[in-house]
Amino acid sequence: MTDETRGPNSGADDDDAGQQDAAPPESSVLTTDEDRQAEIDAAKEREADARTIGLEAGFSERLVAALTGTSVIVTILAFVSALVIGAVIIAVSEPQVREVLGYFTARPGDTFAAVWTSVSEAYAALVQGALGGRSQFSETLVSATPLILTGLAVAVPLRAGLFNIGAEGQMVAGGVVAGFVGFSITGLPLILHLPLAAGAGIAAGAFYGWIPGILKARTGAHEVISTIMLNNIGILVAGWLVSTALFRQPGRTDPISRTVEASATFPRFLSGFRVNTSLIMALLLAVVIFWLVERSTHGFELNAVGLNPHAATSAGMDPNRALVGAMTVGGALSGAAGAALILGVQGRLTIGFSAGLGFDGITVALLGRGRIGGTVAAGLLFGALKAGGRSMQAQTGTSLDLVLVIQALIIVFIAAPGLVRAIFRIKADDLATGQISKGWGA
Amino acid sequence: MRLELTGITKRFPGVVANDSVDLVVEPGEVHGLLGENGAGKSTLMNILYGLYGADEGQITVDGQPLELDGPGDAIAAGIGMVHQHFMLVPVFTVAENVVLGVEETKRLGWLDRARASKLVGELAERSGLPVDPDALVEDLSVGVQQRVEILKALYRDAQLLILDEPTAVLTPQEADDLFEAIRGFTAEGRSVVFISHKLREHREIADRISVLRRGKIVGTADPRTESEQDLANLMVGRPVELTVDKSAGSPGEVALRVHDVSVENVAGKTIVDDVSFEVRRGEILAVAGVEGNGQTPLVRALTGLEPEFTGQIDIAGKPVAGRSRKQVLRDGVGHVPEDRARDGLIAEFTVAQNLILGMWDAEPFAHRATLQFTVIAEHAAGIVEAYDVRTPSVNTPAGSLSGGNQQKLVVAREFDRPIDLLVAAQPTRGVDVGSIEYIHKQLVVKRDEGTAVVLVSSELDEVLALADRVAVMFHGRMVGPFDMPVSKEAVGRMMAGADPDEVLGAAGAGR
Numbered sequence: 019m020t021d022e023t024r025g026p027n028s029g030a031d032d033d034d035a036g037q038q039d040a041a042p043p044e045s046s047v048l049t050t051d052e053d054r055q056a057e058i059d060a061a062k063e064r065e066a067d068a069r070t071i072g073l074e075a076g077f078s079e080r081l082v083a084a085l086t087g088t089s090v091i092v093t094i095l096a097f098v099s100a101l102v103i104g105a106v107i108i109a110v111s112e113p114q115v116r117e118v119l120g121y122f123t124a125r126p127g128d129t130f131a132a133v134w135t136s137v138s139e140a141y142a143a144l145v146q147g148a149l150g151g152r153s154q155f156s157e158t159l160v161s162a163t164p165l166i167l168t169g170l171a172v173a174v175p176l177r178a179g180l181f182n183i184g185a186e187g188q189m190v191a192g193g194v195v196a197g198f199v200g201f202s203i204t205g206l207p208l209i210l211h212l213p214l215a216a217g218a219g220i221a222a223g224a225f226y227g228w229i230p231g232i233l234k235a236r237t238g239a240h241e242v243i244s245t246i247m248l249n250n251i252g253i254l255v256a257g258w259l260v261s262t263a264l265f266r267q268p269g270r271t272d273p274i275s276r277t278v279e280a281s282a283t284f285p286r287f288l289s290g291f292r293v294n295t296s297l298i299m300a301l302l303l304a305v306v307i308f309w310l311v312e313r314s315t316h317g318f319e320l321n322a323v324g325l326n327p328h329a330a331t332s333a334g335m336d337p338n339r340a341l342v343g344a345m346t347v348g349g350a351l352s353g354a355a356g357a358a359l360i361l362g363v364q365g366r367l368t369i370g371f372s373a374g375l376g377f378d379g380i381t382v383a384l385l386g387r388g389r390i391g392g393t394v395a396a397g398l399l400f401g402a403l404k405a406g407g408r409s410m411q412a413q414t415g416t417s418l419d420l421v422l423v424i425q426a427l428i429i430v431f432i433a434a435p436g437l438v439r440a441i442f443r444i445k446a447d448d449l450a451t452g453q454i455s456k457g458w459g460a
Numbered sequence: 461m462r463l464e465l466t467g468i469t470k471r472f473p474g475v476v477a478n479d480s481v482d483l484v485v486e487p488g489e490v491h492g493l494l495g496e497n498g499a500g501k502s503t504l505m506n507i508l509y510g511l512y513g514a515d516e517g518q519i520t521v522d523g524q525p526l527e528l529d530g531p532g533d534a535i536a537a538g539i540g541m542v543h544q545h546f547m548l549v550p551v552f553t554v555a556e557n558v559v560l561g562v563e564e565t566k567r568l569g570w571l572d573r574a575r576a577s578k579l580v581g582e583l584a585e586r587s588g589l590p591v592d593p594d595a596l597v598e599d600l601s602v603g604v605q606q607r608v609e610i611l612k613a614l615y616r617d618a619q620l621l622i623l624d625e626p627t628a629v630l631t632p633q634e635a636d637d638l639f640e641a642i643r644g645f646t647a648e649g650r651s652v653v654f655i656s657h658k659l660r661e662h663r664e665i666a667d668r669i670s671v672l673r674r675g676k677i678v679g680t681a682d683p684r685t686e687s688e689q690d691l692a693n694l695m696v697g698r699p700v701e702l703t704v705d706k707s708a709g710s711p712g713e714v715a716l717r718v719h720d721v722s723v724e725n726v727a728g729k730t731i732v733d734d735v736s737f738e739v740r741r742g743e744i745l746a747v748a749g750v751e752g753n754g755q756t757p758l759v760r761a762l763t764g765l766e767p768e769f770t771g772q773i774d775i776a777g778k779p780v781a782g783r784s785r786k787q788v789l790r791d792g793v794g795h796v797p798e799d800r801a802r803d804g805l806i807a808e809f810t811v812a813q814n815l816i817l818g819m820w821d822a823e824p825f826a827h828r829a830t831l832q833f834t835v836i837a838e839h840a841a842g843i844v845e846a847y848d849v850r851t852p853s854v855n856t857p858a859g860s861l862s863g864g865n866q867q868k869l870v871v872a873r874e875f876d877r878p879i880d881l882l883v884a885a886q887p888t889r890g891v892d893v894g895s896i897e898y899i900h901k902q903l904v905v906k907r908d909e910g911t912a913v914v915l916v917s918s919e920l921d922e923v924l925a926l927a928d929r930v931a932v933m934f935h936g937r938m939v940g941p942f943d944m945p946v947s948k949e950a951v952g953r954m955m956a957g958a959d960p961d962e963v964l965g966a967a968g969a970g971r
Contacts, residue, residue: 309830313830313831314829314830314831315820315821315826315829315830315831316829317831318813318816318820318821318831319820319821321809322806322809322817322820325806325807325808325809326802326805326806326807326808328802328803329802329803329804329805329806329817330806331765331785331803332765332785332795332797332803332804332817333786333789333817333818333820334764334784334785334786334787334788334789334790334818335786
């Protein structure tokens, strides 16, 4: 039961009491107006109660319950459905297919053959481009590294009932600070400089995530609104910074920063392949986050607050602390993504260097159903799609945008599990997630 | 209309919710459906209302088989249902809510609000359900909202009305009004299926009672001849004690001292007004009162949830003020909150996880900051066993347990650790007879172990059965505590605001 439905009922409970009090002649103290006033007071009190808790039991909370309740089967089938629709798009966008479609009634075989060829070639190129060799695999991991981190940056607050749209801005903050420390300090050994630069990026992201958290805890500002706005602020300020003398590459007028020192660059595993040790950082952080969210007392608190802040308060937890903590950790992970990108791959700051990887994190976290392991897996999958998509575009001319379409479709199908069930004729009963069991019994 | 259900079976994963149920509802009859929480009453009625499809069995109306693909079909067949949780649009008027879906329209589809209001007003009067058709639903009390729900069904000309736990949200007076209205319907030849787990109500209103236990009809009874005890035994499937067997307590030292405590709400209105009392170890103080008279904020103050109170509260000699809720709980206070779904449990958490709420980061459940899953599972298994919580496993989400078992879970969690003070607010609300019996016994056991118990209840019978001393809250003020015995009538009058001196006579017990 959500709070919206509970609210009016409990309000009416007070009213009941009022009515009953007024009934016997002994109680001439309260008039009906005063009763009404008392009721309004009670309602205000409940409202204030909700505000101090900082969670008005709305969208995000329901999202958490819905997501963690979604079954793995639905997630996998959502992916399959997206690939099928992707195939249709590949087919109809292929000139050759449209040509043979012209005489479909005469020779339908040609159409099927052309469709098969175009779809299989495109998807083969996609898989080939993601996993087909050492350099392809390297590119997959390079693409996956920031996605794993921004995915976790969305997943952790999600578990506390918060929808962190701000991974993009937090990532920019982390990238800018990591990059600045990376190129402005010279003469340090790698063992000091790299952790310093990466740590500075993580701290900057954490701070940038802490802001919407503390705003929500103190004033009730909704995190979706504040993180969207902070994204704009972060991205635009970063764009301006890159064009200042402090950051700009000497001798150049275009907004490109100086290059990060070698001592602050994540070493590559093998020369010639872009995959680097920032992947290790991402995976280590994932392990820490897994412990934090799934195995630690802090995670217990986080999950409790996300699912039922009232019961959490009643158990002696502090929901505000949990939500500020979750946003700060989310920001730190985004910051790590920014550091990984700048110190691991790009080597310098440009305008728009984050390239929507923070927003992709939302998709990754949703596909991972807000679970830590699931999010890491989803990050790897999307990394593969990204890397494979580039090679697909080069080889078969199928647009890279197809990958975006597939990603978007996956989310649509996950957001509408009923659709997946209808397509695959799965009964809701078979995907028992606790939802239906609430229905029975008197 | 004559309704007949034959061999209705409904299975959910792992559970047979209804097992070949046969039921006949005659025209003009109030048919009581009695059963514990989780017995399958609501499932059966949801099938009859077209919300679930039955796996087996047939429904016939006046001999004609009825196919139900959804509530629309049920409504068309003359079946109306009032759910436990109302389905009203709060910002619409009564009339708008009633006609929603079958609106009166003028030309070009303009709503004819005036006519709707008139029709609904007439219907309300005729049916003995007085309600102002132009009032906004959000301004109405729960009892009146329920009338609106019933009017909705009547407006659609329901010949059979299903009332799912209708009295759960009503005050005794409102319940009496409802019963009066029900008698009116049956006089017109309509039938009513009345679902409740309260025995007394069945005896008062039902013409015939079918008892459902674990999905099966275990008997049909005539409420006039069957005693409450027999009905309870039939419902639970074993002999049940309806009265609490308790010896005289042996109160020890004072464990809770409340001195001049007041609480204001955010609007600055005093909702707990200068309350003082003491509770000793080994005694139960029952705080009676109609809900909304300050019991909730008082309990919040006692249990460390309300930092903004004035006055002094000491538990086992230590002041509550300045301690966090967490600290208060850890220092030996158990709290059974009045709204278990909101405050007591996390529905999505497993039974085991719910059993460590409040102690989640303390040894032995956590070592440093790492949760000890083996310890937590063993602890849960022990509690489930000891407190007879019916759950498939300790890893089942608490939300999928029946209401009675959810409450047992909360009770077990709060009782199963050493505490000085136990505050139980409405501990048996919405709980079936078997669980009530159990919870009452446990409260007495806790008392006899030397715990000070504060029982806050609006159920007079519960107060009188358990109290060693009784106090009454009215408009934020407390009268008493008085030593038992105090008559039921006296407590009832004080709950309505009567002067205790008058009620108890000049020799009335002092504080």
